[in-house]
Amino acid sequence: MDWFTAPDYWLSRLVLQRALAAVYLVAFLSAALQFRALLGERGMLPIPQYVARISFRRAPSLFQLRYSDRFFAGTAWAGCAVSAALLAGVDALLPLWAAIALWLVPWALYLSIVNVGQTWYAFGWESLLLETGFLAAFLGNDEVAPPVPVLFLLRWILFRVEFGAGLIKLRGDACWRKLTCLYFHHETQPMPGPLSWFFHHLPKPLHRVEVAANHFTQLVVPFLLFTPQPIASAAAALMIVTQLWLVLSGNFSWLNWITIVLAVSALRLPATPPSAPSTPLWYEIVVLATAALLLFLSYHPVVNMVSRRQVMNRSFDPLHLVNTYGAFGSVSRVRYEVVVEGTSDEVAREDSDWREYEFKGKPGRLRHWPRQFAPYHLRLDWLMWFAALSPAYAGEWFGGLVERLLENDRATLRLLRRSPFPPDTPPRYVRARLFRYRYTSWRELRETGACWDRTYVREYLPPTRLARATERP
Incomplete structure (x- = not known):
C-alpha cells in the first residue's frame, strides 16, 4: 500500500x-x-x-x-x-x-x-x-x-x-x-x-x-x-x-x-x-x-x-x-503558600524558635529566586500548591508529611531543599501557616533583593507533635 x-x-x-x-x-x-x-x-x-x-x-x-x-x-x-x-x-x-x-x-x-x-x-x-x-x-x-x-x-x-x-x-x-x-x-x-x-x-x-x-x-x-x-x-x-x-x-x-x-x-x-x-x-x-x-x-x-x-x-x-486534556480553565488572582515550620522547644508557643522548612521548587524564603526544574517533576512541591488552594486537596497526605517531618524521615527530607534541624535531632513540634505571596516591584527588588513579599493570612495546621507512644528516644 x-x-x-x-x-x-x-x-x-x-x-x-x-x-x-x-x-x-x-x-x-x-x-x-x-x-x-x-x-x-x-x-x-x-x-x-x-x-x-x-x-x-x-x-x-x-x-x-x-x-x-x-x-x-x-x-x-x-x-x-x-x-x-x-x-x-x-x-x-x-x-x-x-x-x-x-x-x-x-x-x-x-x-x-x-x-x-x-x-x-x-x-x-x-x-x-x-x-x-x-x-x-x-x-x-x-x-x-x-x-x-x-x-x-x-x-x-x-x-x-x-x-x-x-x-x-x-x-x-x-x-x-x-x-x-x-x-x-x-x-x-x-x-x-x-x-x-x-x-x-x-x-x-x-x-x-x-x-x-x-x-x-x-x-x-x-x-x-x-x-x-x-x-x-x-x-x-x-x-x-x-x-x-x-x-x-x-x-x-x-x-x-x-x-x-x-x-x-x-x-x-x-x-x-x-x-x-x-x-x-x-x-x-x-x-x-x-x-x-x-x-x-x-x-x-x-x-x-x-x-x-x-x-x-x-x-x-x-x-x-x-x-x-486541558490546563488552567481557571486562574488564581492571589497566590497562597503553606509555610511549614518546626521547633525543638518543650512547649509550643507563638514566640518559640520556629524554623522554616525550605522546599526545592515552591516559593518560600523571600530572597530565594525560583530555579528551573522542568522537565523534572517535583511532585511534593506541586501538591503543596494545591494544598494552599484548599486543605481538601491535602487531606490524604499532609498529615503523613507532618508525621515524617517530626521523625526526621530521611526519604522525606531528601524531597526538601533544606531542613532546619540536624538529622539526629528531629523537631518536637511542627506547624503550618498560610501566607499570601506576591512578586515584588522593580523598586522593591532593587532595595531588598527579594523577589517575593508575603503577608500572614491564618493558621493552616496548629502545632502538632508525635504521640508519646510513637516518639523516638
Missing part, C-alpha cells in the same frame, strides 16, 4: 523517538528518586494499602502482583535503563518486531507506576506520556518507512491537547475571554521559573497579546495539522514556538516537552530518506488494527471535548490509551 508509508518523514520519526525516550528517562528518574517518601511502604500514600482496595482491572500494574520498595526501585531504574537505550538508538539495531516490543516496555513499566501513583500521579502529562508512548511504539525503525496512520494519530493527540486546552479556557475563567488572565498567571502558577518574575512584569498590553496569540494557537492552528504541506509543518512550528515560550515562563514538568514531541510528527524535516524494504504485511495489519482501536476509544474524549461540561485531564480507560 503506497499510501501506508511516508518516507519523507523518516528524520521526523527519528527526532520524535529520541525526544520521547528523553522524556521517558526524566519521568522514570523522577519516580526512582522520589517514590519512597511518597508511595513507599512507609510513604505518605503507601502503595500496599492502595492495591489492597483497588482491583487489577481498575488499575493494571505490576505492583498489584507484588510490592516492595526494592521492587519499585528496580522497576523505575529499569525504566531509566530502557529509556537511555532507546535514546541511544538501540531500537534501530533490532528487527522491526523487537523494536516495537522494546518501545512497549517503558510504556508498560510507567503504566504500572501511574496506576498506583494516586494523587502524586494525577496530572495530565502522565496520561499524555502514556498515550504518546503507546502509539509511538508502532512508528517502527529503519526497516520500514514511517506509517501514515501513526503519524496522523500522533497529530490527533496533539489536536486534542491544544484544542481541548483552548476550549476549557473559553468555557472557564472569564479572564481568558477578556484577555487578562496573564495579569495574574505568571505570579500564581503552581511553580514559577527563574524568568517568571520578569514575565509577570511585562506591560499589560503585551499580556493581552499573549492571551490572544494563545487562543489562536489552541483554537485555530490545530486544524491546520491535517492540511497538506508545508502548511502542516508551519502549524507545528508555531505550536513548538508557543511551547518554548511556556518553557521559559514556568515549570510545567514535561507537559511542554511532550507537546513539542507530538508536534514533530507534523514536521517534514528536509533530508533524503534512506532506502527501506517493502513494508511487511503483518506490520500493516498491526498498525491498522491499533489505529482502529484508538479511533474507537476516541469517542468519549471527543464527546467530553465538545460538551459544555468539559472536564480536564481525564483518562477513560485503565491503560490510558486515549485521554482528554
Whole structure:
C-alpha cells in the first residue's frame, strides 16, 4: 500500500523517538528518586494499602502482583535503563518486531507506576506520556518507512491537547475571554521559573497579546495539522514556538516537552530518506488494527471535548490509551503558600524558635529566586500548591508529611531543599501557616533583593507533635 508509508518523514520519526525516550528517562528518574517518601511502604500514600482496595482491572500494574520498595526501585531504574537505550538508538539495531516490543516496555513499566501513583500521579502529562508512548511504539525503525496512520494519530493527540486546552479556557475563567488572565498567571502558577518574575512584569498590553496569540494557537492552528504541506509543518512550528515560550515562563514538568514531541510528527524535516524494504504485511495489519482501536476509544474524549461540561485531564480507560486534556480553565488572582515550620522547644508557643522548612521548587524564603526544574517533576512541591488552594486537596497526605517531618524521615527530607534541624535531632513540634505571596516591584527588588513579599493570612495546621507512644528516644 503506497499510501501506508511516508518516507519523507523518516528524520521526523527519528527526532520524535529520541525526544520521547528523553522524556521517558526524566519521568522514570523522577519516580526512582522520589517514590519512597511518597508511595513507599512507609510513604505518605503507601502503595500496599492502595492495591489492597483497588482491583487489577481498575488499575493494571505490576505492583498489584507484588510490592516492595526494592521492587519499585528496580522497576523505575529499569525504566531509566530502557529509556537511555532507546535514546541511544538501540531500537534501530533490532528487527522491526523487537523494536516495537522494546518501545512497549517503558510504556508498560510507567503504566504500572501511574496506576498506583494516586494523587502524586494525577496530572495530565502522565496520561499524555502514556498515550504518546503507546502509539509511538508502532512508528517502527529503519526497516520500514514511517506509517501514515501513526503519524496522523500522533497529530490527533496533539489536536486534542491544544484544542481541548483552548476550549476549557473559553468555557472557564472569564479572564481568558477578556484577555487578562496573564495579569495574574505568571505570579500564581503552581511553580514559577527563574524568568517568571520578569514575565509577570511585562506591560499589560503585551499580556493581552499573549492571551490572544494563545487562543489562536489552541483554537485555530490545530486544524491546520491535517492540511497538506508545508502548511502542516508551519502549524507545528508555531505550536513548538508557543511551547518554548511556556518553557521559559514556568515549570510545567514535561507537559511542554511532550507537546513539542507530538508536534514533530507534523514536521517534514528536509533530508533524503534512506532506502527501506517493502513494508511487511503483518506490520500493516498491526498498525491498522491499533489505529482502529484508538479511533474507537476516541469517542468519549471527543464527546467530553465538545460538551459544555468539559472536564480536564481525564483518562477513560485503565491503560490510558486515549485521554482528554486541558490546563488552567481557571486562574488564581492571589497566590497562597503553606509555610511549614518546626521547633525543638518543650512547649509550643507563638514566640518559640520556629524554623522554616525550605522546599526545592515552591516559593518560600523571600530572597530565594525560583530555579528551573522542568522537565523534572517535583511532585511534593506541586501538591503543596494545591494544598494552599484548599486543605481538601491535602487531606490524604499532609498529615503523613507532618508525621515524617517530626521523625526526621530521611526519604522525606531528601524531597526538601533544606531542613532546619540536624538529622539526629528531629523537631518536637511542627506547624503550618498560610501566607499570601506576591512578586515584588522593580523598586522593591532593587532595595531588598527579594523577589517575593508575603503577608500572614491564618493558621493552616496548629502545632502538632508525635504521640508519646510513637516518639523516638
